[in-house]
Amino acid sequence: MPSVKIPPVLRKHTGDQMSVEIAGSNVGEVLNALVSQYPDTGGQLFSGEGELNRFVNVYLNDEDVRVLDGLETAVTDTDTVMILPAMAGGSTN
């Protein structure tokens, strides 16, 4: 199964797992399956209209899915889907 890398901000919704194995033949299927398994991740990933939120980047291996076929991008069992939200941490107290 493809593995999905979970960013720190979402790990509280995946039982602290940094990576989960999720079945699916394209990026959209994998992410939707992730949301059905861990419903609290949905708010970060998708807008009300079911589009990927613009502040979240999704990569298939090292490539942004937006330059591939978006949520339609085909995924194989050896692929890694990475969810990458912006982080701002630096000099915070």
Added chain:
Amino acid sequence: MSPEQAEQQTVEEITPQEAFTELDAGGVKLIDTREPYEYEESHIDGSELIPPGVIADRIAVAVPDKSQRIILQCRSGVRSYDAGQVLQELGYEDVASMAGGILEWEAQGLPVESNVNLTPAQRDRYSRHILLPEVGVEGQIKMLEAKVLLLGAGGLGAPTALYLAAAGIGTIGIVDDDVVDASNLQRQVIHNTSRVGTPKSSSARQTIEELNPDVNVIEYNFRLDADNILEVIEDYDIIVDGADNFPTRYLLNDASVRLRKPVVSASILSFDGQISTFVPYEGPCYRCLYPTPPPPELAPSCSANGVLGAMAGQMGLLQANEVLKLVLGIGEPLVGRLLLYEALGTRFTELKVRRDPKCPICGPDAPEVPESEMGQFPDYEAFCGGHTGS
């Protein structure tokens, strides 16, 4: 004299003054038998560099005529004497070694070609940089002339500032309106226990001044905003973004694209870090990567989630490394690449980041900003949902 030495021929030794007189008269070949980095620092006009390790191989090309008068010279006269023996064994008939080398030459007040303005103390302090062929004296001078602005003297900025200061970055600006708190000291290694309660910018300045008096530290003990950002960043060559909040990150991006300033940008949370280098119009900008900020509830800070101190240090030093490469013009900066670091697995992952053709800031359709509106920026606090990050 040992038997081994006795077997070898002696080499004629001449004083620097004698060498000068001969060179002045002409017809003499002067060979400098030192290493390239030494030659680069200073050398005698008209000399040819042939390092001692390769002199036996290169002399035939440099001096085809074995009856040619050759003066060999090194730093103190030892390597040139040895080279003289090598040349004599190869059949060169008229070889002399300059006793005392270029040190004695300079001590006699004889002229050298030097494009160097490092003091002896600086040559000593930065010798491990100067030894690197990619840096050398020239690169060290670039560092001493460089001006780097750090946004934040915190988890990222503290280690970055320490290493940039140690490296001899000549001007370091530090923007931070915070004071040192005891909870900072787990990772913000530029501060210390006795400075709790003092402004971070002045604490950082004290540490840097004790570490390296070559560095001029400029403190900005306020928060960057749309009214002051252009004035602050315009004097700098490179900006390091370790800001703790999204409004500042977007403001900095938009201002640095306008002024075409490269930005090295890292962020950290828990055990994870990200870093990229944004060079306007050469690669993507921060907005190409993240067109919009996350809503505040999805943008946790280190204060809420914690951060491993050593990981912050690693990301801060990756920032310093990017800055030094940009200053020196060497290597491959992280332009168009986002490097992710997971400290728990000790894993690095590299992602491609492309320029966004629809980027409202650096894309081809981005509106040109007229001079009169250069200092005007949108309301980033509202853009970022009022998130202030602290």
